Amino acid sequence: MHRTAVLTLCRRVFLQTLRHLCEEVPRKLRVSEALSGVGLGKNVQIQGWVRSVRSQKANLFVDVNDGSCLQPLQVVSTSENQDPQLTFGSAVQIRGVLKKSLHRKQSVELEAGNIYVVGECNPLDFPFKIKERHKLDYIRQFPHLRSRTNTFSSLLRIRSEAAWAVHSYFKENGFVHIHTPIITSNDCEGAGELFQIEPSCPQNEDDNFFSVPAYLTVSGQLHLEVMAGSFSRVYTFGPTFRAENSQSRRHLAEFFMVEAEVAFTRSIEDLTTVMEAMFRRTTEHVLDRCPQDVDLFHKHVTPGHRDAVEAMLKAKFHVVTYSEAINILKQSAQTFAFPVNWGCDLQTEHEKYLVKHCGMRPVFVIDYPYQLKPFYARDNRDQPQRTVAAVDLLVPGVGELCGGSLREERLDLLKARLEEVGLEDTYSWYLDLRRFGSVPHGGFGMGFERYLQCILGVDNIKDVIPFPRYAHSCLL
Missing domain, CATH: 3.30.930.10 (Bira Bifunctional Protein; Domain 2)
Known part of the structure; x- marks a missing residue:
């Protein structure tokens, strides 16, 4: 093969490999960015705290927020990712593909491939309860939380x-x-x-x-x-x-x-x-x-x-x-x-x-x-x-x-x-x-x-x- 053709082929292979590696590295996103459609169709990573966990036979639904906005991001996964430590209040790191959602209350959702619990939280001891709107004078008692x-x-x-x-x-x-x-x-x-x-x-x-x-x-x-x-x-x-x-x-x-x-x-x-x-x-x-x-x-x-x-x-x-x-x-x-x-x-x-x-x-x-x-x-x-x-x-x-x-x-x-x-x-x-x-x-x-x-x-x-x-x- 001609030397020039070899160099061209090598360059093409190198660029394709580099592009593939870049695509495989998940992009870190804030929840607010993900909800606005940044990274749609790509591998992404979010980090935050669990707002709710809903488990079904085959699927697992987790709402996650990181403080960047009021609305949480819905994470969809298989029941294989169910973890006893995955509870309301726990800190998580999640990787997956950001996709359009069919649900009318959200435009996107994260199809998770991996859910890692960074910090566990016992919801029985946590002073704030899921789906409960606490009064200001109550939450004032917990300035650290x-x-x-x-x-x-x-x-x-x-x-x-x-x-x-x-x-x-x-x-x-x-x-x-x-x-x-x-x-x-x-x-x-x-x-x-x-x-x-x-x-x-x-x-x-x-x-x-x-x-x-x-x-x-x-x-x-x-x-x-x-x-x-x-x-x-x-x-x-x-x-x-x-x-x-x-x-x-x-x-x-x-x-x-x-x-x-x-x-x-x-x-x-x-x-x-x-x-x-x-x-x-x-x-x-x-x-x-x-x-x-x-x-x-x-x-x-x-x-x-x-x-x-x-x-x-x-x-x-x-x-x-x-x-x-x-x-x-x-x-x-x-x-x-x-x-x-x-x-x-x-x-x-x-x-x-x-x-x-x-x-x-x-x-x-x-x-x-x-x-x-x-x-x-x-x-x-x-x-x-x-x-x-x-x-x-x-x-x-x-x-x-x-x-x-x-x-x-x-x-x-x-x-x-x-x-x-x-x-x-x-x-x-x-x-x-x-x-x-x-x-x-x-x-x-x-x-x-x-x-x-x-x-x-x-x-x-x-x-x-x-x-x-x-x-x-x-x-x-």
Whole structure:
């Protein structure tokens, strides 16, 4: 045979062999990929946890999920693959051919050639039972296992998409992401609800590790104000801490905050525009990217809440002044547990009534009394009812979702306010920000868990965070 023909033949055989070997190696797929038809007609491998097992004389049906989506993938096999360890909750690795399904509830199924139990699970001891929809307060007792439930796995996928949408909104609108510190020496809110940090084994009991008292942060706002002196738009998204001895459905000792600061603005409307746009964009993204997960909540956990969410997205957010809000509350026929008068702090019952009064749509309350807000809020210089340019966003079912203000950039007024509350020495660095290139600016913070409560209708904030921390509870 001619040398060229031999080389051509060898090349053809080599390529055919290589192609055959590649085809025989199963492709690893997520369940979500398999359900979308990726790898159809090919040898594939999936890994996940068993949702159900149904055995017949000749066939075995196993539903498997890996957390990538709500719907499980049906695996069809012969009864030869029946294994006593193949039970609800067990971890498996399965290889087979992905084929079209004749069943109307699924478009594809995996015809398994091999089912390997990676980790067994005794369903009698497992706290969650097959085909049983457990209540949120029940699964809350098992923080180390509740991600195995459909409800909580859906919550975590929604939470992930919502976080991505928040970052995406700020990125697209020219904000710079700042990693503000978790350990700080200041109390931004001024409420004194701080967790103080100390070494577990101090070398010298008379010395502070940082030379000054240090705390877990209650807000990244003051650090964002530092950065707003160099960048016109900044934001942060991270954990914050409050030492509130509360068992309420609205408070946690550790939660996540989305905070933003905008330079070169004298208008509270500039802040409310960002708050409203971020809320809308994030919610629309979640509804679009997590339809099955959101439907699970709106159908089975909080029936009918989808209508409330869609109404919020369609409505223009309402704006009232604090004084107008007080008048609305005073004219109400409802009896409040906390008395209403000008100068009182709005309580949750007041906030929820205001939302209801405004047609169950989000409401911005602006221009709060001077004494109700921290030292950094900008003085409106209005007399006799002295107010500051502060704003809270109230939403249905939750009450306060966002809080913010224009910041006092006038050095003389800020210095006088710090002297008034006895903090001039503590915040001398903050006064420096007003001495060197200060500009009018403002910002706000949004509680991320409260946002999730709002769009899902979940009543207890402990059910929208992976590992809730609150008074007398720090499991794991």
